[in-house]
Amino acid sequence: MQNRLEHDLIGDREIPADAYWGIHTLRAVENFPITGVPISHYRELVLALALIKxxxxxxxxxxxxxxxxxxEAIAAACGEIRAGALHEAFVVDAIQGGAGTSTNMNANEVIANRALELMGCAKxxxxxxxxxEHVNLCQSTNDVYPTSLRLATHMGIARLVEAMSRLKAHFDAKADxxxxxLKMGRTQLQDAVPMxxxxxxRTYAVMLGEDIERLQEAARLMLEINMGATAIGTGICAHPDYAPLVCQHLSKLSGLPLVTSPNLIEATQDCGAFVQVSGVLKRVAVKLSKxxxxxxxxxxGPRAGLGEINLPARQAGSSIMPGKVNPVIPEVVSQVAFEVIGNDVTVTMAAEAGQLQLNAFEPVIAYSLFRSIGHLIAACDTLGEHCVCGITANRDFLKRQVEHSIGLVTALFPIIGYAAATEVAGEAFRSGGSVADIVLERGLMSREQLDAVLQPEALTRPRWVKV
Incomplete structure (x- = not known):
């Protein structure tokens, strides 16, 4: 294979002649064999870098x-990347030292070498x-990298919202x-009142809807960028009119209503918006796992548990217990939730570790956020398609549970009084009889009165039944 010789401040290195990346990328690949996950794994990040350049x-x-x-050549090369080309050339590890410099230089080199080809020159x-000098003109890693993370995170949140909306639709369909x-509700795992x-x-659908709103709120924080800040926020080496102009062009290309931060020094060092997004992702994870x-x-169960609903059987559950089927889909989703909660701790610590005018730990913030978003998307789709849509109810079993539940007495105490209701509950517990039969035997209510109070619509929503 033919090579080309490239030079940096450390010395000379041979680069494969057909490689779009260059010497800075090569050194980064050698220096950071950390996760084995290249930045090309995160498509939104590569797209964001191309949009910015x-x-x-x-x-x-x-x-x-x-x-x-x-x-024109730079713009054309970026257009090709936005269309899906050259992503395999973004090879540096997602976690890296240098505050994202290796990611920025990987982008600069790939875009420069493709632009050179388009100009009829050699890589x-x-x-x-x-x-x-040209691809990175008026820029620094310290404004390019945070801005690319914000754009990529915004794109990722949009995909997560879509996945959560699909899952919400599955829960809404089951609610209908x-x-x-009719079934018994429970508090503290004990019989409560009917529902x-x-x-x-419907509750699960509502929880997803609330979290979708919180995610959309957090996504709006990603629209404030620090392009034009250059090294520390003072804008050194940038044209005085560059910051508003690049924001204008980036807004047009991305289709997002981006704004330049009012204080670029603050924006360059502060990772608070990423902490906010991570916190909302943790909220989503906690509620999904619940x-x-x-x-x-x-x-x-199916025989020795609650057995109120049936999850679709997805695979054999045991290597030793024939016929056993496990709730593998909810189990895997909960494991994703545990990971997201851990990622939130990582984001928190990395944001706190920033010093003075820059946070050098944004790569691990990006890695954690992108993993959380990506895995939550997969978890929502997996839960909806492989579990929720196939759930069935054990209707007869649930009906019998309600009829024999001591919890029914709660609906009667406004009529027969708390003391009498307590006595009925105690007798039902000791004898195993039904609340309705005991009330009738004691003459506390007539059958007509009892039937009126125990109607499903009276048991499951606010309604004062006169008897």
Whole structure:
């Protein structure tokens, strides 16, 4: 294989002649064999980098800082990347030292070398178009990298919202299907009062809806960028008109209503917005796992547990117990939730560890956020498609439970009084008889009165029944 020779401040290195990356990327690959996950794994991040570099080229052309030929070549190379090309050339590890410099340089080199090809030049001929001097013009890693994380996170949140909306639709459909299925609600795992299975499943849909709103709120924080900050926020080496202009071009290219931070020094060092997003992702994870806990509990059995619902059988559950089927889908979703909660701790610590004018630990923030978002998307789709849509209710069993539950006495105490209701509950518990039969035997209510009070619509929503 033919090589080309590239030079940096440390010395010379041979680069494969057909490689779009260059010497800075090579050193980063050698220095950071950490996760084995290259930045190309996160498609939104690569797209964000291409958007930023194209916006910068167009702003610099408009300012007269970049000639037409170079600007056109850079923009064309970025357009190809946005269309899906050259992603395999983004090879540096997602976790890296240097506050994201290796990611920025990987992008600069790939875009420069593709732009050189489009200009009819050889890769590595940086006298014609340079990764730093032209692709990175008026920029620093310290504004490019945080901005790329914000754009990528915004894109990821949009996909997560779509996945959560699909899962919500599955729960809403089950809520409609189970609207007429009466069951006993529970508090502290003890019988409480009646409800419908539809009401129970509607709750899961409502929780998802609330978290969708919280995610959309957090996503808006990602729209404030620090392009034009350059090294520490003072804008050194950037044209005075560059910051608003690059924001304008980036907004147009991305279709997002981006704004430049009012204080670029603060924006360059502060990772609070990422902490906020991570906290909302943790909230989503906690509530998803709580829902999965409920599904596992409600389906426990099939003979010796609650057995109120049936989860679709997905695979054999044991290598030794024939016929055993486990709730594997809720189990895997809960494990994703545990990971997201851990990722939130990582984001928190990395944000806290920033010093003075820059946070050097944004790569692990990005890695944690992208993993949380990606795994939550997969978890929502897996839960919806492989579990929720196939859930069935054990209707007859639930009806018998309600009829024999001591919890029914709660509906009667406004009529017969708390003391009498307590006595009825105690006798029902000791004898195993039904609350209705004991009330009738004691002459506390007539059959007509009892039937009126124990109607499903009276048991499952606010309604004062006069007898």
């Amino acid at each position: 194209q916006a910068a080229a167009e702003a610099n052309r408009e300012l007269g800082l970049l000639d037409e030929r170079k600007a 590595g001929d940086y006298t014609q178009l340079h990764p730093n 299907e189970f609207a007429d299925v 419908t299975l539809g009401q129970e499943f 829902t999965c806990n409920d599904l596992r509990l409600l389906s426990s």
